[in-house]
Amino acid sequence: MKKIDCVKCEEQSSCCSFGAWVDLEEAKKISTLGLKGIFYHLEPDKDFPSGYRVGTSYEDNSCSFLTLEGLCAIHKIDYSLKPAHCKEFPYENGKLSPMVNSLCSLVKLKRKTKKKTR
Ligand code: SF4
Numbered sequence: 247m248k249k250i251d252c253v254k255c256e257e258q259s260s261c262c263s264f265g266a267w268v269d270l271e272e273a274k275k276i277s278t279l280g281l282k283g284i285f286y287h288l289e290p291d292k293d294f295p296s297g298y299r300v301g302t303s304y305e306d307n308s309c310s311f312l313t314l315e316g317l318c319a320i321h322k323i324d325y326s327l328k329p330a331h332c333k334e335f336p337y338e339n340g341k342l343s344p345m346v347n348s349l350c351s352l353v354k355l356k357r358k359t360k361k362k363t364r
């Protein structure tokens with residue numbers, strides 16, 4: 247599959263539908279911005295640099311940092327503090343994320359178009 251270009255995406259907030267996992271230390275820095283978003287579900291995870299992760303959404307709700315216009319409140323204020331996972335998505339450790347089929351509208355659209363042309 248060709249590299250996914252988020253700039254060409256017309257539904258950029260679809261990948262924020264269930265929030266993201268954020269390293270606890272990143273979350274502490276984001277909290278200093280005074281935004282409305284909230285962190286949930288603190289849990290240990292050795293894949294995160296601090297050894298802990300927190301989620302940005304409650305259960306299956308949208309990310310608490312998603313604005314009404316469908317933009318990332320953190321990105322708007324300070325891109326450098328946008329969670330690393332969000333900056334990298336739809337890729338994860340250099341590979342396409344396993345969540346891409348359910349979260350990325352561009353991938354879903356490509357799949358639909360392919361089916362129609364078969
Ligand atoms: S990851 Fe997918 S849904 Fe999200 S902005 Fe990029 S192309 Fe759009």
Ligand code: SF4
Pocket residue numbers: 261262265266302309310311312313317318319320321329332
């Ligand atoms: S932190 Fe920003 S980019 Fe990440 S899921 Fe939430 S709104 Fe989307």
